[in-house]
Amino acid sequence: MNADTLPISIYDVSTPNFLIDLDILNENAKKMLATAKELGVELRPHVKTHKCCEIGTISTGGSKSKISVSTIKEALFFSDGGFTDILYAVPITDHKIKRCQDIIKEVPSLKLMFDSMYGLKCMINNPRNDGQPWAAILDIDCGYGRTGLEWNGEKVLSVAMEANESKNVNFLGLYTHCGNSYDAKNVKEIHKVVDETCDRIVYVAKRLEEHGIKCETVGSGSTPSCNQPTQKMANLTEIHPGGYIFNDYGHTLNGACTIGDIAVKVAARVISHKRSKNHLLIDCGFLALSFNGFEEVGNYGDLCAFQDHPDLRLKGLTQELGKVSVKDGDLDFDKYPIGTMLFIYPFHCCNTGTNFHHYYVHSGDKIVDVWTPVRGW
Ligand SMILES: Cc1ncc(COP(=O)(O)O)c(C=O)c1O
Known part of the structure; x- marks a missing residue:
């Protein structure tokens, strides 16, 4: 579709259709960039929300650097659109690592996430075919209960140690997604999840550092938590919300947005x-x-x-x-x-x-x- 065939006004579009208010989107992007700056952390927007290069460009403040993706198709699409530092934020498996090997030439800045010894072995046993190690981040479960090694479990240390020692892996640090912030009924409850998550992920990072394992990345984030941040988020190195760029009616129900x-x-x-x-x-x-x-x-x-x-x-x-x-x-x-x-x-x-x-x-x-x-x- 080109500009000549665009409907003139929102009242001219065929229905049903999906509309984006550019002024509000720009404002949401600006606010989150400012939040990250105030906290002194980096923003890694999750692009699964929109899967669209134009919005990725706006949400990274034009830098096109540091994004999370949820599919390999997104990784390829955004890399082709000029984006770098792309984290595939889904636990890696044997089937997917083979696809990652296939696309690494096209997506050289790809980072992987793993949440088990199994995932780590996938990377160790299937090295990048350009001689570089896989840049990899360990997924930690700080209370959401979906993916990730339990923050206070025994396995975190052994898995991180092995990752740190492997020549096929460049261990970068930790990632958690506080999806449990969606269960919060109000802003006070959102803040409770934010603080608890930050305390837990920082505890893991400190524990690893005590064992000589450096975590250059310690990230957390969701739309409720990043729209309603607390000072404890300054203890992270990066945040990775996605939905904030659009926001939605669901987020109004607990005060995450209006x-x-x-x-x-x-x-x-x-x-x-x-x-x-x-x-x-x-x-x-x-x-x-x-x-x-x-x-x-x-x-x-x-x-x-x-x-x-x-x-x-x-x-x-x-x-x-x-x-x-x-x-x-x-x-x-x-x-x-x-x-x-x-x-x-x-x-x-x-x-x-x-x-x-x-x-x-x-x-x-x-x-x-x-x-x-x-x-x-
Ligand atoms: C792994 C991961 N990180 C970050 C996000 C972004 O969270 P939100 O959509 O709440 O902004 C999601 C969203 O589901 C996710 O699955």
Whole structure:
């Protein structure tokens, strides 16, 4: 798509579609760069949120250096787009290390993450084919409970020692993702997770250093924690949030951001009125909006918010349709004639964004660009 074929305004786009408010996105990028600077740490934005070089450039302040990726396709795409210092922030396995060997020529700055002796052996037994050691970071579980060696477990020391001694590995340090910050109900609870995570990862780094293992990188981060940082984050060397660049409705529920900080929305149109059921239908179902968040909130109403219509409430989603009603009383159908455009703040920006092959970028109502993310694995 080129500039000549761009819709003129956000009211001209086909629906459903994904819109990015460039002014809010720039502001979110600026704020996080400032947070990192104030804390005296480096920012390594996670690009899984958008998978898009234009946004990676903005979020790195134009440096195109230091990003985390979640797929090998992203690593290749961003390297091709001129990015360097790319951390593949998923525990390495035997199958993936072979793909990393294949792409190392194209992504020479690739860093790997490992979370076990198994992962370490994958790197030791499958060296880079250019004679260089794998730059590698150990994934630590500081309470989230997804991946990583337990911060206070016995294995951390033995795995790090072996990594440090291997000639095929350049051991760089530690990474933790505090995904448990998503369970926090308010900012106070976010701060508790942030402080606990920082204390734990710094404890691991100190323990390794006492055994002669240097950790030049000690990183943590998620959108709730980095949008609501505490001073303990100054004890890290880097932070790696991703979703903050968009923000979303889910993040407003515990105070990690406000509605005004959300840079993305799904554009949808009213396509039918169902007066007997007190709801209207929009052309945005779960394939566009996604069900992500339903497990946590357990109702459709908290899966999204409607821009400028706080009284509207999502009642249900099927594949291509959404049922919309009001929080209380009777829906005023005359206010929403067929064709009316509604803009929806999604629960989880990463998940909703990845449903779209292009992002329409706007400033005010004017469409100013269209960006194309990478897809696939
Ligand atoms: C390993 C890892 N690091 C960093 C992030 C970024 O976290 P957030 O999306 O909360 O900003 C994620 C997100 O899921 C992740 O999986």
